[in-house]
Amino acid sequence: MYTTLIAVQTLNGLQLGIILFLIAAGLTLVFGVMDFINLAHGVQYMVGAYFAFTFTALTGSFTLGLLLALPAALIVGLILEVLVFRHLYDRDHLEQVLATFGIILFLNQGVKVVWGASPLYVPVPELLQGSIQIFEGFFYPIYRLAIIGAGLGVAALLYFLVSYTRAGMLVRAGATNARMVSALGIDIRRLFMVVFGFGAMLAGFAGAMVAPILSVEPGMGDNLLILAFVVIVIGGIGSIRGAFIAALLIGLVDTLGRGFATDILRLVMDPSAASQTGRAIAPMLIYILMALVLIFRPSGLFPVKR
Amino acid sequence: MQQSAPAKPASETAPAAPATLSAAPRFRAAHVAVPFLLFTLFAILPAFAQFGAEGYILSLVMRVMIFAIAAMSLDLILGYGAMVSFGHAAFIGIGAYGAGILMRHTVDDFFIQLGAALGASALFALATGALSLRTKGVYFIMITLAFGQMGFFFFVSLAAYGGDDGMTLRTTPQIFGQDWLAHRHFLYYLIFACMLGVYFLLRAIVRSRFGRVLRGAKENPVRMQAIGFSPYRFQLAAYVIAGTICGLAGFLLAHQTEFIAPAFMTWQRSGELIVMVVLGGMGTLHGAIIGAAAFLILEEMLSRITQDWKLIFGPFLVLVALFARGGIMGFLRRWGLK
Incomplete structure (x- = not known):
């Protein structure tokens, strides 16, 4: 019974981690x-x-x-890039925060106007409905496995793109020293846009x-944005590999923490104190x-060498 | 512009901020006239409020002044110290809960509550600041965010004090055994006095040797070290001062709204505080007051016009970021008060 629970929570954690990676990679x-600093990255997820x-x-x-x-998400991103972001690349971080904060307000309200404030539901595709038995007495929804699979696929694709293509090479070079890349005759504006x-x-x-x-609702990206920031900071800013490892770490720690903090604390505390502390500690774990x-590592786990 | 790309923290340097340093004499007029006008306005407002919806106007302006205090405290570390705290709202929450928790346990003496609120804020600032200042630039933004979120989830988990929903404060604290705070005008002028006091305290701080070291560490930490200062201690002191003052704002907010909740300290709140400072013009102190006023009053007015006021307010912030460098104060400086 308990093994099943741990297995379920581990897979849930992996799935959250994969989603976080997809968001954090761009960020x-x-x-x-x-x-x-793009605070509006969360609304793009939404x-x-x-x-x-x-x-x-x-x-x-x-x-x-x-x-x-x-492509629709891509178009929204490019519109924002052309209208707002490209004018702010060489500006102060705080002005970027101001502008992207404004975009969060606008888009969160915008989807409310277009789609209404109440949560919407998307049916699970028929092919991927139901659960699959992974081992004796342990069922797991197929669709969640599909998310994990798709995410890993994208991660592999991204790894290939960044490591083995010319565009990827430019991106890596840009993360190390964007001005040098520009000085070498690369159209840095176009690279940024891509x-x-x-x-x-x-x-x-x-x-x-x-x-x-999940339910599709306004503001659904806000908390994921913060988690994605946590991920990229732990992983080291600019590092895809760091983002991948940190995303899985955060996904697992958060999910397992919420699932088991109280149970673990109960081993050393009386039940009511344990549930009180557990509730407090679990959501804090990732921030701790x-x-x-x-x-201990002020530039994250995998700092990009400059 | 990022004039000096290799030194990462230098990218935090606002284009507008050095202007207040180098060209200070030229802007003396703005530095005296604007705050004077502002404070006069706040001082005489209650006399005029009675002609309108008095309770509504007074409570809105009290809110403005409280957030002005919080924004000014953030301006000290952000505008003068280049420490971008993304968890500053935590101090509002700590100040508010300092008042609320004592009230719940029937400790209703004003000064004891105030002491507890400020003490708790200062301690939290000291502990988190000491750790956060080990990092720089963007990592500092993120570690302060982390501490802010920890504070948020801590208060969410306090089921005894309302948990997620927060709780209502049913009584007002006693000053020398008197119930003065129950009078709206007393509370108004108390908040006004706090704002005035905070303004002049911070003005004195940024003018002092301490403030100059702080600004020097913002401009060029390496050079400051070379001439024999340890920026860390100065920055930590500034962080604690800012946190404590923001705790004061939280304390006042709790008594003004008669309500406390973890919602006071979400990361969006911290973002709003940054927006207020940048909107007003950072590194000017009175810019923070103007920013807080502009933010809250626009929010209030727009939300009366349309339910979807964020559709207007969001692009407004974008436009300010794109075109009004140095925020509203920078705008005034260029067009009005040269």
């Missing part, structure tokens, strides 16, 4: 390459989920919905993937982890 590149809802409803197929949601659009699309993909298992990492 860490935008941050690392352009030195740009926008992806809303697009998935609409296109799934229109076409009647989740696969088609997902495929249409990706990185930005790609990051927005990844966040949108994450949103679309979770739409069938981040603070510890930063105290």
